[in-house]
Amino acid sequence: MTAPLSPAELDDLRALAGAMIPASQAHGVPGADDAEIFAEIARGAGTSADALRRLTATLGEGPGTLARLDRETLEARLVQTWGPDAGALYALALMHYYRDDRVMTALGLEPRPPFPLGHPLEDADPALLAPVKARVPFWRPAT
Amino acid sequence: MAAESVDVVIIGAGASGAAAAWSLSDTRMHIVCLEQGDWPDPARYPSTGRDWELRAMSDFSFNPNQRRNPGDYPINEDNSPIKIANFNGVGGGTVLYAGHFPRFHPSDFRVRSLDGVGEDWPIDYATLEPFYDENDRIMGVSGLQGDPANPPRPERMKPIPLGRAGAAVARGFNAKGWHWWPSDSTVATESHGGRAPCINLGHCLHGCAQGAKASTDITYWPLARRAGVEVRTRCRVREITTNDEGMATGVVYYDAEGGERFLGAEVVILACNGIGTPRLLLNSTSKRFPDGLANSSGLVGRNLMFHPYAYISGRFEETLDGGRGPSNGLWSQEFYETDLGRGFVRGFTYEFSRGQGPVMTALSGLGRGQLPIGAGHHEAYRRLHQKTTGMVAICEDLPELHNRVTLDPNLKDAHGIPAPRIDYTLSDNSRRMLAFAIDRASEVLKAAGAVHVHSESPLSIGGWHLMGTARMGLDPATSVVNEWGRSHDVRNLFIIDGSVFVTSAGVNPTSTIQALALYVADAIKSRLANLFD
Ligand SMILES: Cc1cc2nc3c(=O)[nH]c(=O)nc-3n(C[C@H](O)[C@H](O)[C@H](O)COP(=O)(O)OP(=O)(O)OC[C@H]3O[C@@H](n4cnc5c(N)ncnc54)[C@H](O)[C@@H]3O)c2cc1C
Ligand code: SF4
Numbered sequence: 278m279t280a281p282l283s284p285a286e287l288d289d290l291r292a293l294a295g296a297m298i299p300a301s302q303a304h305g306v307p308g309a310d311d312a313e314i315f316a317e318i319a320r321g322a323g324t325s326a327d328a329l330r331r332l333t334a335t336l337g338e339g340p341g342t343l344a345r346l347d348r349e350t351l352e353a354r355l356v357q358t359w360g361p362d363a364g365a366l367y368a369l370a371l372m373h374y375y376r377d378d379r380v381m382t383a384l385g386l387e388p389r390p391p392f393p394l395g396h397p398l399e400d401a402d403p404a405l406l407a408p409v410k411a412r413v414p415f416w417r418p419a420t
Numbered sequence: 421m422a423a424e425s426v427d428v429v430i431i432g433a434g435a436s437g438a439a440a441a442w443s444l445s446d447t448r449m450h451i452v453c454l455e456q457g458d459w460p461d462p463a464r465y466p467s468t469g470r471d472w473e474l475r476a477m478s479d480f481s482f483n484p485n486q487r488r489n490p491g492d493y494p495i496n497e498d499n500s501p502i503k504i505a506n507f508n509g510v511g512g513g514t515v516l517y518a519g520h521f522p523r524f525h526p527s528d529f530r531v532r533s534l535d536g537v538g539e540d541w542p543i544d545y546a547t548l549e550p551f552y553d554e555n556d557r558i559m560g561v562s563g564l565q566g567d568p569a570n571p572p573r574p575e576r577m578k579p580i581p582l583g584r585a586g587a588a589v590a591r592g593f594n595a596k597g598w599h600w601w602p603s604d605s606t607v608a609t610e611s612h613g614g615r616a617p618c619i620n621l622g623h624c625l626h627g628c629a630q631g632a633k634a635s636t637d638i639t640y641w642p643l644a645r646r647a648g649v650e651v652r653t654r655c656r657v658r659e660i661t662t663n664d665e666g667m668a669t670g671v672v673y674y675d676a677e678g679g680e681r682f683l684g685a686e687v688v689i690l691a692c693n694g695i696g697t698p699r700l701l702l703n704s705t706s707k708r709f710p711d712g713l714a715n716s717s718g719l720v721g722r723n724l725m726f727h728p729y730a731y732i733s734g735r736f737e738e739t740l741d742g743g744r745g746p747s748n749g750l751w752s753q754e755f756y757e758t759d760l761g762r763g764f765v766r767g768f769t770y771e772f773s774r775g776q777g778p779v780m781t782a783l784s785g786l787g788r789g790q791l792p793i794g795a796g797h798h799e800a801y802r803r804l805h806q807k808t809t810g811m812v813a814i815c816e817d818l819p820e821l822h823n824r825v826t827l828d829p830n831l832k833d834a835h836g837i838p839a840p841r842i843d844y845t846l847s848d849n850s851r852r853m854l855a856f857a858i859d860r861a862s863e864v865l866k867a868a869g870a871v872h873v874h875s876e877s878p879l880s881i882g883g884w885h886l887m888g889t890a891r892m893g894l895d896p897a898t899s900v901v902n903e904w905g906r907s908h909d910v911r912n913l914f915i916i917d918g919s920v921f922v923t924s925a926g927v928n929p930t931s932t933i934q935a936l937a938l939y940v941a942d943a944i945k946s947r948l949a950n951l952f953d
Contacts, residue, residue: 296793296794297793297794297797298793298797299794299795299797301798303798304798304802306798321474349794352793352794352795355793355794356793356794364786367786367793368783368786371779371782371783371786371791372473372474372477372779372782372783374782375473375778375779375781375782376470376471376473376474376778376779380778381778384778384802384805386742386778388470389470390467390468390469390470390472391467391472391621391622391623391629391743392465392467392468392621392629392630393468393619393629393630394619395618395619395620395621395630396619396620396621396622396744396745397620397744398581398583398620398741398744398745399581399582399583399584399587400581400582401581401582401583401586401587401590402587405582405587405590405591405594406590406601406602408594408597409568409593409594409599409600409601410566410568412568412599413568414568414569415568415569415599415757416525416526416527416568416569416570416571416753416756416757417525417526417527417534417757418526418527419525419526419527419529419530419533419534419544419545420526
């Protein structure tokens with residue numbers, strides 16, 4: 278079984294999350310290293326421990342050292358060495374980031390589950406169907 | 421203790437098992453349905469919680485090897501580019517299905533005569549038509565009459581709204597001068613049989629918490645149970661037993677506590693789907709049936725057909741529907757009937773695929789290389805958010821002996837029962853059809869205003885239509901069941917799920933599976949006096 282992440286490895290993961298999805302004032306959103314979002318990422322990180330360890334080794338640093346790099350440097354190194362492990366950790370961050378209340382609100386979405394309120398959906402102009410209605414039946418009879 | 425015995429045992433409580441149970445219930449026979457999974461609990465469906473998109477990748481994934489619920493069995497699908505999608509519980513695949521409800525065309529029953537490939541069915545469209553109609557009534561279908569690509573349909577609930585995404589795609593088809601039509605769907609748009617109308621949760625593929633989508637746990641089963649049919653859940657059948665005369669005597673199953681039980685039955689009806697049914701037949705060996713039950717033709721498990729899918733999506737500049745609304749909405753059958761000038765035989769249906777919620781938008785963006793990390797991330801995400809829509813192409817798969825279900829020599833389920841193994845290769849005809857479908861769909865999406873088109877083919881997650889592995893036919897040498905679903909070899913054994921399909925057509929199969937189940941049940945009822953002759 279994979280050993281759980283140590284505090285130093287969690288620091289690495291948080292630094293990676295922040296480099297992958299940084300906060301943006303322009304868009305009014307926190308980064309994936311925000312405390313609440315990262316708590317969710319950390320909770321879901323169990324199966325990604327090996328990917329994190331391999332990625333830390335690829336980036337050439339020992340456990341706990343990624344957190345000491347500045348965000349831009351880490352981003353540049355990630356881009357240079359991008360591979361399946363980085364992709365897996367990015368997916369992990371995306372899965373938790375895009376269900377945060379603040380992120381959803383900034384995207385114009387209500388931060389709630391779909392049920393029970395549902396959503397509106399517009400009807401289209403019925404005239405759109407006019408050219409198809411004008412066609413003669415074209416299915417093949419088979420007797 | 422005397423062994424328990426019933427008149428009819430139905431194995432599997434999915435789309436077909438439920439329909440047959442309801443139809444047979446008016447005979448007042450003692451009918452028990454054994455189902456390996458549980459009753460689904462809509463209050464626990466993903467769309468009721470904030471983690472709705474994540475659960476689509478865990479306990480509500482449509483791949484059983486990923487989901488691993490107690491009702492699931494493992495499947496070795498390493499040797500198939502298309503992975504199995506199913507749901508094991510009352511309702512079967514209908515709990516997760518999208519609810520697209522097209523019918524076969526009349527030509528689909530005459531593939532050999534018309535196009536020189538596959539085989540003809542021993543029945544035709546006219547035989548099934550009354551059962552299609554009856555099934556539509558019980559399941560509850562929305563749509564629009566008058567589709568020029570199809571024979572006439574009975575009246576249905578009003579169609580699903582197209583939304584902005586559907587309207588965009590429809591404009592694309594119109595620009596090309598190609599057929600499209602509001603699709604037949606089991607998503608209720610009005611109250612129907614106690615079901616509430618759709619409120620556009622947009623999570624139909626992971627269970628409809630609203631109860632608007634017709635899964636058989638909320639359509640056929642309440643009716644069948646009220647009429648006296650018993651459903652036993654967490655009961656996994658290991659084998660069908662037979663006597664010296666070659667008749668089925670009942671089934672051996674594991675009950676909810678894991679105890680081994682025998683249930684005797686006069687009639688055994690198999691409704692375990694195109695994978696579960698051949699698996700059970702191959703696991704039911706005896707001295708008389710060393711190669712598995714009902715397998716004198718050697719065809720049990722062979723001729724496995726999926727529908728190879730292509731997914732084609734476009735990124736637009738306008739805001740569309742995102743994850744709101746059912747993915748059903750419209751279809752196109754412009755390229756359904758054979759035209760050899762296209763470079764392949766037979767054809768396909770396009771079905772609209774509306775859009776995605778915020779997490780899936782991100783993951784798809786990652787998969788397509790459209791979502792960079794770092795400073796550019798948020799701008800890039802906003803170019804995708806609620807701006808993607810498209811369609812799938814459902815290609816007719818032709819029967820080929822080498823595409824098959826066998827028993828894996830090593831893999832077993834939680835009860836130690838040998839698990840199925842899938843060997844499947846995509847045919848050249850399918851490859852050509854998929855490529856053509858991608859090209860034409862790209863033209864539609866560009867005509868609709870897409871600024872970028874992406875495609876995926878064959879869709880690896882798309883093994884949701886499971887057909888052909890115990891085919892129907894008149895000749896016992898080339899088929900497993902006769903023209904009314906009875907095994908050629910075992911005269912009190914019936915098969916009613918997608919296994920009996922002779923060919924796959926280019927449409928989703930469930931309305932045809934259920935029409936066949938009703939038709940076989942009707943055949944049983946009308947022959948009760950001499951059923952085993
Ligand atoms: C994600 C998804 C989307 C889909 N979308 C569509 C769509 O839009 N339109 C469409 O037409 N179809 C769709 N389908 C396919 C549809 O669900 C199936 O065609 C249909 O459910 C098949 O019916 P069936 O009766 O053959 O088998 P199923 O519905 O699969 O039922 C078989 C049942 O048998 C049980 N069983 C199997 N083995 C045993 C055993 N040994 N003992 C006891 N019980 C057993 C299983 O647990 C299961 O409940 C979709 C499927 C999925 C998964
Ligand atoms: S979109 Fe409609 S059918 Fe689909 S899950 Fe929501 S309410 Fe149910």
